Amino acid sequence: MANIETCPPLSRASVEAAAHRIKGKTHQTPVMSSRYIDSLASTAQARENLLNSEWNGQEPACPRLHILFKCENFQKIGAFKPRGAFNAILRYEEERKKFLRSSGSESRSLLPIRIISHSSGNHAQAVALAAGELGYEAHIVMPSVSTPAKIAATRGYGATVHFSGSTPQERLAVVDKLMGEEAFENVFVSPYDHPDTLLGQGTLGLELQDQSKILLPDQDLHGIITPCQGTGIQVFGSEPWFEGADDCRRGLCEGKRVEVVRSMSIADGLRTPVGEIPWDVISDPENVKGLFSVTEDQIRDALGLILQQMKIVVEPSSAVPLAVALYNEDFRRLIQNECQVRGLHVYNLGLVVSGGNFDILQLSQMLQ
Numbered sequence: 001m002a003n004i005e006t007c008p009p010l011s012r013a014s015v016e017a018a019a020h021r022i023k024g025k026t027h028q029t030p031v032m033s034s035r036y037i038d039s040l041a042s043t044a045q046a047r048e049n050l051l052n053s054e055w056n057g058q059e060p061a062c063p064r065l066h067i068l069f070k071c072e073n074f075q076k077i078g079a080f081k082p083r084g085a086f087n088a089i090l091r092y093e094e095e096r097k098k099f100l101r102s103s104g105s106e107s108r109s110l111l112p113i114r115i116i117s118h119s120s121g122n123h124a125q126a127v128a129l130a131a132g133e134l135g136y137e138a139h140i141v142m143p144s145v146s147t148p149a150k151i152a153a154t155r156g157y158g159a160t161v162h163f164s165g166s167t168p169q170e171r172l173a174v175v176d177k178l179m180g181e182e183a184f185e186n187v188f189v190s191p192y193d194h195p196d197t198l199l200g201q202g203t204l205g206l207e208l209q210d211q212s213k214i215l216l217p218d219q220d221l222h223g224i225i226t227p228c229q230g231t232g233i234q235v236f237g238s239e240p241w242f243e244g245a246d247d248c249r250r251g252l253c254e255g256k257r258v259e260v261v262r263s264m265s266i267a268d269g270l271r272t273p274v275g276e277i278p279w280d281v282i283s284d285p286e287n288v289k290g291l292f293s294v295t296e297d298q299i300r301d302a303l304g305l306i307l308q309q310m311k312i313v314v315e316p317s318s319a320v321p322l323a324v325a326l327y328n329e330d331f332r333r334l335i336q337n338e339c340q341v342r343g344l345h346v347y348n349l350g351l352v353v354s355g356g357n358f359d360i361l362q363l364s365q366m367l368q
Contacts, residue, residue: 002196004195007194014199019207022200025086025130031071038066060329061336062332063339065335067350069306072353073353077129079125081122081191083202084200085123087197088189088190089130089134089187089189112184113187115131116186117175117190118142118174119142121153122150124161138158140160162174193275195277209221222348223235223350225331225350227270227318235288240293243264245261248279251283258273267299268317270317299319300366312353
């Protein structure tokens with residue numbers, strides 16, 4: 001990737017520049033809503049649902065929510081990840097051309113370039129797609145436990161897949177071996193821990209904000225909730241709770257980033273710890289107003305609701321934000337209070353859904 005020291009800051013202007021850079025490479029995805037899901041989210045949970053939870057005995061919250069689903073499952077490869085992959089590779093090209101011009105090396109024979117990354121699925125496919133469209137060979141390190149559908153799709157976009165163990169450390173060991181092969185100019189595209197990737201992903205937020213102005217002409221978009229890996233809009237994070245996959249929330253409680261996660265949550269895209277650069281952003285309360293986690297059963301319920309009511313295919317990681325909006329009483333009470341303090345009739349919440357890349361044959365088993 002481009003030298004991190006030359007990267008633009010994580011600002012709105014930089015995201016706008018990324019949007020211009022990747023224009024034509026990615027889709028503008030639609031925004032959808034569901035009256036039925038709004039009704040559920042705006043109804044207090046039954047008291048018996050809270051019996052075995054930390055909210056036992058409390059009055060269930062009753063926020064008024066209107067949810068706008070930013071449907072990145074209709075993006076290329078079925079997820080928002082191509083935004084970051086294209087921006088990262090194109091930024092690398094820009095920096096490389098500047099270097100060659102300044103060093104007078106433009107006409108020299110150079111080593112062939114290959115793009116290297118690691119991912120359990122969506123970023124793998126995104127890098128394979130972006131590298132192929134831009135004329136580069138892609139080599140992707142994937143955990144051997146990755147879903148067969150994601151492995152097949154990554155290969156289908158032309159990448160060579162190298163397998164590793166399931167932990168980030170095991171993935172990076174294979175990446176380091178590939179990066180050390182001297183017959184190539186090896187370019188690593190980080191899945192989440194580099195400004196160029198993050199700025200590319202941020203372009204979906206710009207799109208959602210622009211689209212909300214059309215869908216809500218006399219109202220504001222009040223908040224956005226996304227899975228974890230300056231607009232006046234509140235931002236919230238969401239994570240699975242199972243086996244410590246809520247590393248970001250735990251990190252905020254402990255006052256330091258959690259570096260190791262070993263979870264087999266069905267939200268497989270959220271099993272790795274948050275990166276150092278995202279952590280710097282998320283841990284600042286001026287940027288992210290809260291982190292909230294949900295159980296595996298709540299994720300399954302939210303996933304089934306999206307499939308049944310909205311008729312769109314998303315993967316479990318994408319159902320985590322909706323599960324928070326439906327079931328996490330801390331989040332729901334926060335929204336209820338926001339409405340009361342600000343005099344809002346309804347709180348307009350943007351929610352990113354992404355990733356239709358799981359094995360459809362496993363769907364019935366996943367929802368049991």
